[in-house]
Amino acid sequence: MDYKLLAVDIDGTLVSSQYTLTKSVKRALAEIKNKGVFLTLATGRFYGSASAIAKEVGINVPMIANDGAQIQDVYTGELIHFRPLDIEIAREIVKNLGDYPLELQVFLKNCKIFGGRNYRMVQLKKFLRRRRILNFRGVYNYLRDFGAGPVINAGSNMGVLKYITEPPVKLVLSGKPEVMEEFRRVLEERFSGMVSTTSAIKNYMDILAPGVSKAYGLEILTRYLDISRNQIVAVGDNYNDLEMIEYAGLGVAMxxxxxxxxxxxxxxxxxxxxxxxxxxxxxxxxxxxxxKLKSAGIEHSI
Structure with missing residues (x-):
């Protein structure tokens, strides 16, 4: 098959566990671009968090961000496609959070709303828990991607409501597994058919508009590029990559x-x-x- 598009997840796929890009990865990506292959990133990350690394690897077509809800040119800023949550449904979900002890982030097109007092302090604490396994470059990348960027600190989950003045791209919840599961049941009972859910990190849940996934984003991008799904190689490592791995002509798991x-x-x-x-x-x-597949470290899984 003459593959024309390589779609790559970021965390757990493109970057190492130390949040770094190896020279080998950079070189390999440069080589396929020189052959005329399209390269994009398909990530659950907030657009602002992913755009720096997209530019670093030099993607040559628009990026799929926010699990497929936002497709945007990282060089010109042109918005190719945008499918946010219905604003009233998003507000109702936040209201249903009530006293559930869950951390809430609301991703907007250009910034985040945090259901707490200090988003950057929370990120710094998460960073400090794993700092010993990161090298200098990894520290820089982590703080750049997860600690920087425009954030509104709402003070509390209910305080988020007054800042949701536009349809959000997605809601992100995190917390203890038993609490997450309990609230998942609330979503299924009260918002069935109104939202999609996925996860890229243990004990996290992303809430999106119905039907939105990385596969959905790839489908939009194939029409934009005028190629077929059979000409796509998609590579990922987590549950939010499942749909795109199945959608692509060739789906690869890390x-x-x-x-x-x-x-x-x-x-x-x-x-x-x-x-x-x-x-x-x-x-x-x-x-x-x-x-030579096995010697290259690749296994056929069918």
Whole structure:
């Protein structure tokens, strides 16, 4: 197959567990772009958090951000597609949070609303819990991507309501597993068919407009680029990558992906800490033969 688009998740796929890009990954991506292949990132991250790394790897088509709800040119700022949550549904979900002890973030097109007093302090505490495993570059990348950017501190989850004055791209909840599961049941009972949910991080839940996923974003992008889904290679590592892995002509799971994701993939590559993405490019864009798949660290999963 003559693949024309490589769609890559960021966390757990493109970057290592230290939040760094290896030289091998950068070189491999540059090589396929020189061959005329389209490159995009398909991420659950907030657009502002993902745009810096998108520019660093030099994507050459619009980026899929917010799990497919926002497709935007990172160089010109042109908004290609935008499908937010209905504003009244978003407000009702926040009201239903009530006294649930869950952390809330509301992603808008250009900023975040945080249901707490100090978003950056919360991010700093999360960073400090894992600082020993990050090198200097990883520290910089983490703070740039997750600590910077425009944020409104609402003081409390209910305080968020007065700042939701436009349809949000998505709501992000996090907390203890048992509390998350209890609130998931609330969503299913009261908002069935009104929202979609997914997850990219353990004990987190993203709430989006119905039907929105990375696969949805890829479908929009294929029409924009005038290519078919069979010409896409999609690579990811987590549950919010499932739909796009199944949608693409070739869906690849990282070696660090959960078993449920690997089971849906056409191929399984190495981990993000062992240049799994480079091996995907070597096999499917640089013509390594099928007999060399295992030596390249890739397994057929069908």
């Amino acid at each position: 070696g660090n992906a959960p078993d449920a994701v690997k089971e849906k993939a056409d191929f399984i590559t190495d981990s993000n800490d062992n240049d799994g993405l480079v091996k995907v490019i070597s096999v499917f864009f640089n013509g390594i033969s099928g007999t």
